[in-house]
Amino acid sequence: MPRMTTADVAVAILRREGVTNAFGLPGAAINPFYAAMRRDGGITHTLARHVEGASHMAEGYTRARAGNIGVCVGTSGPAGTDMITGLYSASADSIPILCITGQAPVARLHKEDFQAVDIASIARPLTKMAMTVLEPAQVPGAFQQAFHLMRSGRPGPVLIDLPFDVQMAEIDFDPDTYQPLPVYKPAATRAQIEKALDMLAQAKRPIIVAGGGIINADAADLLTEFAELTGIPVVPTLMGWGALPDDHRLMAGMAGLQTAHRYGNATVLASDFVLGIGNRWANRHTGGLATYTAGRTFVHVDIEPTQIGRVFAPDYGIVSDAGAALKLFVEVARERKSAGWLTDRTAWAQECRQRRATMQRRTHFDNVPIKPQRVYEEMNRAFGPETRYVSTIGLSQIAAAQFLHVYRPRHWINAGQAGPLGWTTPAALGVCVADPDTPVVALSGDYDFQFMIEELAVGAQFNLPYIHVLVNNAYLGLIRQSQRGFDMDYCVQLSFDNVNAPELGGYGVDHVKVAEGLGCKALRVTEPGEIGPALEEAKKLMADYRVPVVVEVILERVTNVSMGTELDNVVEFEDLAERREDAPTAVVALLD
Ligand SMILES: Cc1ncc(C[n+]2csc(CCOP(=O)(O)OP(=O)(O)O)c2C)c(N)n1
Numbered sequence: 001m002p003r004m005t006t007a008d009v010a011v012a013i014l015r016r017e018g019v020t021n022a023f024g025l026p027g028a029a030i031n032p033f034y035a036a037m038r039r040d041g042g043i044t045h046t047l048a049r050h051v052e053g054a055s056h057m058a059e060g061y062t063r064a065r066a067g068n069i070g071v072c073v074g075t076s077g078p079a080g081t082d083m084i085t086g087l088y089s090a091s092a093d094s095i096p097i098l099c100i101t102g103q104a105p106v107a108r109l110h111k112e113d114f115q116a117v118d119i120a121s122i123a124r125p126l127t128k129m130a131m132t133v134l135e136p137a138q139v140p141g142a143f144q145q146a147f148h149l150m151r152s153g154r155p156g157p158v159l160i161d162l163p164f165d166v167q168m169a170e171i172d173f174d175p176d177t178y179q180p181l182p183v184y185k186p187a188a189t190r191a192q193i194e195k196a197l198d199m200l201a202q203a204k205r206p207i208i209v210a211g212g213g214i215i216n217a218d219a220a221d222l223l224t225e226f227a228e229l230t231g232i233p234v235v236p237t238l239m240g241w242g243a244l245p246d247d248h249r250l251m252a253g254m255a256g257l258q259t260a261h262r263y264g265n266a267t268v269l270a271s272d273f274v275l276g277i278g279n280r281w282a283n284r285h286t287g288g289l290a291t292y293t294a295g296r297t298f299v300h301v302d303i304e305p306t307q308i309g310r311v312f313a314p315d316y317g318i319v320s321d322a323g324a325a326l327k328l329f330v331e332v333a334r335e336r337k338s339a340g341w342l343t344d345r346t347a348w349a350q351e352c353r354q355r356r357a358t359m360q361r362r363t364h365f366d367n368v369p370i371k372p373q374r375v376y377e378e379m380n381r382a383f384g385p386e387t388r389y390v391s392t393i394g395l396s397q398i399a400a401a402q403f404l405h406v407y408r409p410r411h412w413i414n415a416g417q418a419g420p421l422g423w424t425t426p427a428a429l430g431v432c433v434a435d436p437d438t439p440v441v442a443l444s445g446d447y448d449f450q451f452m453i454e455e456l457a458v459g460a461q462f463n464l465p466y467i468h469v470l471v472n473n474a475y476l477g478l479i480r481q482s483q484r485g486f487d488m489d490y491c492v493q494l495s496f497d498n499v500n501a502p503e504l505g506g507y508g509v510d511h512v513k514v515a516e517g518l519g520c521k522a523l524r525v526t527e528p529g530e531i532g533p534a535l536e537e538a539k540k541l542m543a544d545y546r547v548p549v550v551v552e553v554i555l556e557r558v559t560n561v562s563m564g565t566e567l568d569n570v571v572e573f574e575d576l577a578e579r580r581e582d583a584p585t586a587v588v589a590l591l592d
């Protein structure tokens, strides 16, 4: 039996569980683990500039490809606390990441040792398991259990905290006979699916609400097949966006208070039946529940039993992995179709499509300073369906969801529930590591960009090229807009006269200089006609230099973005599209 340090055991298990990449930064308390990674040589390590950045890189890495599990590594004390935001964001969005921290020696944990913090207790509410491993012989089991839990049921993160002496201790372990534990995923029964389809058959105006669980289950194709078989329009949630291509005839638009389409909300309100699959009725999707649920029958399918009924009681709940449920939905629907039992939904689907063709927001503005809507129009022109978008939060992200087009699963990568400012840059880098062959376009407001700007150096050092569209309004824009309710504009200004860059005219930080200082390329545009050429130039720079390329667009300082408190009272602040030229990149042509 091979005898090895538990650090070597941990790395051997990571390898056998399929890990090829890690994001992090070393410190004294995690050096034995780094030594083991070095000895093994099979894990590519990306050195973050901030440990929170490493945790978001791990998230981006997981989110980019089915089956990926991002690993982030840090030392004891502040490294673990820095990664807490990543654990929160990952758990909130059902994303598995494995966070490994060093720790003070076991015998000194209670002595207020240098950088000894009870990280497992801090991480516990945000993880499926958080464990300080006190016995060296428990290390194999801890890692085996970690992978089992991350992949089973509702996916989510795990933290394993390894005291220095535990990492150094030797145990007997045979890597060759190590076997990952079976993964548990509940599956719907045929009787449950038949009952759901019976209920659906009673409906006149049904829709499918497609959540991120479909993406996690890698079941977008099954969703598309089911929608096509039954002819039922699909409303993706923000986490499910891309499960059905935006140009699909059954794509009915997103619904919600912010990241939503006018036609998406109108279709939800017109519906009488909602089949939710792998979704969690997020409050920014539903708005007020009275409006959302009135006059509608709900069937809810989710992998996590306690999610059924959490937000409101559905008429029928099914505990199932989205993929397993959809497989049966397709099977039974196909049988019913050949038996001639399926209701023809053509008229209802056409009605939804008509709404899509008539309820668009205007994007074409020629104003200087630039209006944000125009940026997304130009992005739609410049970036094809293969593009993976990465964004976090703010007016920038809300407008992106309203105006951009997403055609494939995992091509809208967003910290949906937690929305931690600063997430975009490191998450985009994690996506680049996971899939270097697909173009990545990140989108940030100026504040999100400034939060973790140092991570750009990681992209420059490790040659992780992507385009970062930075929409600069010199404001905490979303919070400025929400402060209208308090009749104030307080602590939300990012503008100042930069003594080194008077040409910025009070827009504050010189992002171009900072990005260049970090080893990236950067362009700035101030006129709408310059956006398209700048995006093309960015593609060239990215190919030539293999580093992140920032395209900063100087926006008008105040643009309010459509939002509201109920699905039926989203406030519009701009003219709506009336002619094709008002929304020239809309997928469904505006009816003249
Ligand atoms: C860590 C953190 N703190 C505060 C917030 C609240 N918040 C949400 S959006 C926002 C302003 C974002 O400004 P910016 O990135 O410039 O985007 P804009 O809304 O201007 O497009 C703030 C402060 C948050 N989401 N995360």
Ligand SMILES: [Mg+2]
Pocket (backbone or CB within 6 Å): 445, 446, 447, 471, 472, 473, 474, 475, 476, 477
């Ligand atoms: Mg801003």
